[in-house]
Amino acid sequence: MSAIDRTMHGLLAPPRVLEDADRLAVRTLLVAGLSPLAEQQPVGAQAVVSLPALRRMGTGADPLLEEPFTWKPAYVRRSLGLAVVQACATGHFRAPAQAVAPVADAAVEEWSRTGWRTFHWEPWLAGLAPGARAVVLADALTWATALWSALDWGAMPGATQIGGLDDQWVCPATRTLRLRARSELRVPLSGSPGDAHPGGPSALVSVSSGCPGPGWSEELAYLALVAGLRSPSRPVPSRVLGLWPDAGFRGFVEIDRPVLEGTVERVVATAAGLVQARTTRPGPGGADVDAAAPPSSLAAA
Amino acid sequence: MVVVDIDRTSQVPLRDGLGAEPGAGPGPTPPAIPTPRQVSPARRQDRWHPLSGPELLNRLRVTGRRRPPADPELAQRLRSALDHGLLPPDAAPLPAPGAPLVVTKDRLTRALACELHAEPSGFGDRTPTTALACGALVSALFRQLVTVGALGDPMADGLAALATDGRQRALVDWIGGLASAERRELEAEVVRQARGLECRWPTLDASWLPRTQEVLRARVAEGTVELSARVDLAIGRPAVDEASVALLEATSGSRCRQHRADLHFYALVETLRSGVPPFVVATYYTRTGELDVEPVTEELLSAAARRTVVGIRSISELERGTAVRPPGGLCVRCTPLPGWGLGHPPVGGGATGRRDGELDRGAA
Numbered sequence: 153m154s155a156i157d158r159t160m161h162g163l164l165a166p167p168r169v170l171e172d173a174d175r176l177a178v179r180t181l182l183v184a185g186l187s188p189l190a191e192q193q194p195v196g197a198q199a200v201v202s203l204p205a206l207r208r209m210g211t212g213a214d215p216l217l218e219e220p221f222t223w224k225p226a227y228v229r230r231s232l233g234l235a236v237v238q239a240c241a242t243g244h245f246r247a248p249a250q251a252v253a254p255v256a257d258a259a260v261e262e263w264s265r266t267g268w269r270t271f272h273w274e275p276w277l278a279g280l281a282p283g284a285r286a287v288v289l290a291d292a293l294t295w296a297t298a299l300w301s302a303l304d305w306g307a308m309p310g311a312t313q314i315g316g317l318d319d320q321w322v323c324p325a326t327r328t329l330r331l332r333a334r335s336e337l338r339v340p341l342s343g344s345p346g347d348a349h350p351g352g353p354s355a356l357v358s359v360s361s362g363c364p365g366p367g368w369s370e371e372l373a374y375l376a377l378v379a380g381l382r383s384p385s386r387p388v389p390s391r392v393l394g395l396w397p398d399a400g401f402r403g404f405v406e407i408d409r410p411v412l413e414g415t416v417e418r419v420v421a422t423a424a425g426l427v428q429a430r431t432t433r434p435g436p437g438g439a440d441v442d443a444a445a446p447p448s449s450l451a452a453a
Numbered sequence: 454m455v456v457v458d459i460d461r462t463s464q465v466p467l468r469d470g471l472g473a474e475p476g477a478g479p480g481p482t483p484p485a486i487p488t489p490r491q492v493s494p495a496r497r498q499d500r501w502h503p504l505s506g507p508e509l510l511n512r513l514r515v516t517g518r519r520r521p522p523a524d525p526e527l528a529q530r531l532r533s534a535l536d537h538g539l540l541p542p543d544a545a546p547l548p549a550p551g552a553p554l555v556v557t558k559d560r561l562t563r564a565l566a567c568e569l570h571a572e573p574s575g576f577g578d579r580t581p582t583t584a585l586a587c588g589a590l591v592s593a594l595f596r597q598l599v600t601v602g603a604l605g606d607p608m609a610d611g612l613a614a615l616a617t618d619g620r621q622r623a624l625v626d627w628i629g630g631l632a633s634a635e636r637r638e639l640e641a642e643v644v645r646q647a648r649g650l651e652c653r654w655p656t657l658d659a660s661w662l663p664r665t666q667e668v669l670r671a672r673v674a675e676g677t678v679e680l681s682a683r684v685d686l687a688i689g690r691p692a693v694d695e696a697s698v699a700l701l702e703a704t705s706g707s708r709c710r711q712h713r714a715d716l717h718f719y720a721l722v723e724t725l726r727s728g729v730p731p732f733v734v735a736t737y738y739t740r741t742g743e744l745d746v747e748p749v750t751e752e753l754l755s756a757a758a759r760r761t762v763v764g765i766r767s768i769s770e771l772e773r774g775t776a777v778r779p780p781g782g783l784c785v786r787c788t789p790l791p792g793w794g795l796g797h798p799p800v801g802g803g804a805t806g807r808r809d810g811e812l813d814r815g816a817a
Contacts, residue, residue, distance in 0.1 A: 154523075154693045155728065224616055253601055283610030286597035287617045293600055294664040301662055301691050363553075363670050363679060398668040400726035417812035 155402070158394065160304045162404050167341040167353035167390035174409040175380060175388055178416060182381075185420035189427045190325035198328035199426045202420055203358075206374055209422040210367050214429075223276040225291040230359075231271045232256060232288070233296035234315035234336060240296075241305050241314060248296040251326055252289050268380060298397035299336060313338040321381035329423060333378035339389060356392045364397040372405045373415040388412075458737045503742025505653035513688075513699055513735055516748035519755050520732040521696045527751060528728045531721065531758050532673060538762030539674035551673060553679040554768065558715040562762035571723065581627035583639050584706060589615055589624055590643045591650075591739050592685065593707040598650055599657065599686060607641045607647035614648060646705055646739045661688045671725035678765055680722045689731075696732035696749065698723065703737045712736045717757035720749045730754060 153161070208214070236251045245251035256277060265273035277288060314337055317367060325330040337357035356375050365371075372392040380388030394403045405411060488544060504512050520526070579585055590611030594604055597614065604610055612628065615621040631639065657663040667680040689698035700719050716734035724730040735746040747753070 154691075156691065224619070245659075247659035247662060249600075249657070249663055281609065281615030282601075282605050283593065283597060284609070284617045286601050287593070287614045290596050290600040290665045294667055297662050297664045298667075302777045359666070363672055367678075398726075399672070400728070421801035 156304050158304065159302065159402050160307050162307075162395050163303075163339060163355055163357070163391070164307070164341065165391075167355070167387075168406065168408070169353050169390060170380070170388045170407060170412075174259070174412075178377070178409060179381065179411045180349045181413060182377075182416045182419065185416060186323040186329050186423055187325045188276060189420070189423045190327045190329035192325050192427050192429065192431065193327045195327075197430055199329060199423055200330045200332055201423050201426065201432065202332045203334075203371060205369075205372060205426060206422050207365060208369055209425045210365055210418075220287065221305075223273060225288045225423075226290050227293040228271075228273045228428075229279065229295040230314070230336075231273070232292035234257075234294060235271070236296040237299050238314045240300060241308070241312075246374040248293055248300050252296065254295045256285075256289060256292075258381045274384055279401065293437070295359075299395070301393050302397065302402070308343075309340050311340045316379065318373075319348060319375070319382040321378055329427075331378045331381065331419065335375050336377070338389075350368045350385055353387050354389045357395065358392060359397065360398065361398055364394065364396050366399050368394060368403055369405040370413070370415045370418050372403065373407060373411045374419065376407045377415050377419070469634050486579045502720060503649075503653060504744055504778045505742070506655045509653060509744060510655045510657075512746055513701070516733050516746060518748040518750070521749060521751070523692045523694055523696065523729045523732050525728060527730065527754070528724050530541060530570055531724060531754055534615060534755065534758045535673040535678075535725075535762060536675070538759070539678060539765055547773055553677055554765065554772070555679045556761070556765055557681050557720045560719060560768060562714065564767040565760070565764045576741065581624050583635065585749055586624060586628050586639055586644070587642050588705040589621065590639075591646045593705040594643070594647050595650060595654075595685065595739065598654055599665055600665055602656055604647050604651055607644045609649075611643060649742055650739055654737075656686060662690055663688050669719065669722040671722050673725065674765075680718075680721045680761070680803050682722045684719055684723075686732075691727065692729035693764075696730050697733065698727075698729075698731045700731045705739050706745065707740065707746065708736075708738060712745070714757075715762065716747065717753055718761065721754055721757040721761060724754055741766065806813065 239251040259280045318334040321331045335356040336359045339355045341353045372394045376389040593614035671680045685703045686701040730749045804806045
């Protein structure tokens with residue numbers, strides 16, 4: 153069995169859905185941990201816990217690492233790469249190398265015609281010289297190819313969502329503490345073939361660069377936690393597949409109550425670090441505490 | 454631009470990845486290699502021509518050896534060799550997990566060439582030179598050609614590409630500050646190499662999944678060491694039964710033995726990361742159009758693992774300040790200029806003031 157076969161087998165295995173009581177217990181634990189931290193924030197500030205923040209805190213890196221936002225190819229590759237994968241998955245193109253230029257051109261053309269920015273980067277890309285545009289396309293192509301070649305797209309359920317909006321949840325407190333997460337794919341699952349539907353059990357797929365750190369399973373579970381908090385009427389995702397193409401690593405985490413409780417612990421620790429850093433080193437009033445990542449909407453596919 | 458017609462290469466049946474080599478079955482006997490006496494005067498007048506288009510692609514695809522099978526134990530054997538070499542019971546500990554020692558081809562090479570001049574803590578910022586600038590520009594153009602299939606004004610395209618990378622700011626500024634004569638010289642070489650690329654480099658079929666600047670990483674020695682590489686071009690689908698990926702470096706400089714060692718390191722990292730080796734590694738010399746192709750074998754990978762172990766131990770000793778080996782003869786910065794002894798850099802710094810890559814004219 154090849155690595156792709158093993159991955160698909162694990163991804164599409166029959167789901168185990170979290171009980172409502174367990175889900176409520178996890179939420180209660182999270183709110184109890186985060187609420188006091190939210191209240192400690194300066195007026196106007198809002199902490200945002202994200203996957204990069206979770207990882208930075210795990211490595212001891214500066215949680216407030218900030219750099220002024222300017223467009224660069226790295227901020228385009230995910231959203232353009234997902235659009236490329238979408239175009240291939242729907243059969244419009246055979247492979248990412250065929251799709252990347254037409255998809256980028258179509259986005260720019262659509263923006264030129266209507267003024268609507270699906271990806272936000274269209275005006276920037278339109279203004280680039282050919283050499284710089286080629287770098288953007290090349291980065292997106294390499295990213296998309298990694299995702300495209302990691303899975304058997306012929307075996308993916310038809311309702312698989314590629315990209316989409318970030319999941320967000322705000323802790324119920326007087327000051328804002330937000331959890332934000334994004335997955336590359338949402339795969340509907342079912343016990344029997346053909347039974348998968350978007351509102352039912354699901355799996356998430358996450359693509360990361362670099363090598364997985366020691367807490368990779370909690371990091372993957374974080375995506376399921378936020379997805380479950382954001383959509384209380386839908387089941388919490390049953391599993392998350394993490395792909396680290398640089399390292400050739402594929403890891404699953406099956407979502408259950410102990411896994412989520414461990415994740416809550418890490419989220420609370422991260423939020424505490426973010427709030428403390430902002431308290432001891434105040435920045436501009438009202439700024440997001442989560443930095444070093446482009447605005448979430450920029451990466452939406 | 455030469456376009457490879459995939460259908461017309463059906464004499465070489467395509468499979469997953471880069472297509473298969475011609476079978477080892479019966480076929481026409483290859484013509485005997487002519488001895489010097491048999492070479493006609495007209496033939497002797499022929500000059501060597503670089504490969505282009507389908508020929509170039511076939512040279513990459515057809516290595517003359519059977520592609521390595523997807524053997525799950527091979528990567529495990531290599532990993533064990535690295536672990537045993539890096540974690541012997543009596544050795545000083547490597548850095549603690551959480552802060553892995555990142556090892557790149559350049560860092561490895563510097564440490565192996567000369568411990569005196571290898572920089573212990575970092576990766577070494579290279580002083581901009583015309584050769585370095587040419588290499589960076591041509592590398593960007595190669596990437597552009599592979600991705601979009603066309604080049605415009607090579608200098609403008611290359612500079613625009615470099616400007617998107619904040620790490621290249623110093624180089625871009627340096628190019629901007631060149632005197633007009635030097636800039637013209639640089640531009641002439643970049644344009645010459647770009648035109649050569651356009652003429653010779655084949656269009657790659659999208660189904661071969663070409664990707665540029667692909668990052669390869671593998672952690673070994675209980676996570677204390679991270680082997681890291683960035684390949685100019687990778688082609689081929691993930692392996693199923695046998696190796697199906699080709700790795701290629703595009704280089705604007707001259708042929709150098711070191712390039713093969715770099716490729717072997719890439720092959721090692723790819724094997725550790727994906728579990729299957731690439732079937733071939735190659736260097737494409739954009740200056741001349743030469744393609745240096747090397748099939749990947751287990752022996753090659755084992756040798757690369759041994760070299761990597763030695764290099765990592767050197768880097769580790771440098772980091773701890775316990776390096777004891779004498780300076781290496783391969784290090785251009787150790788080369789004695791008049792009045793210097795081998796291995797003794799000038800007071801106050803290690804740089805000789807020579808440009809990277811200049812020949813060791815003063816060496817005894």
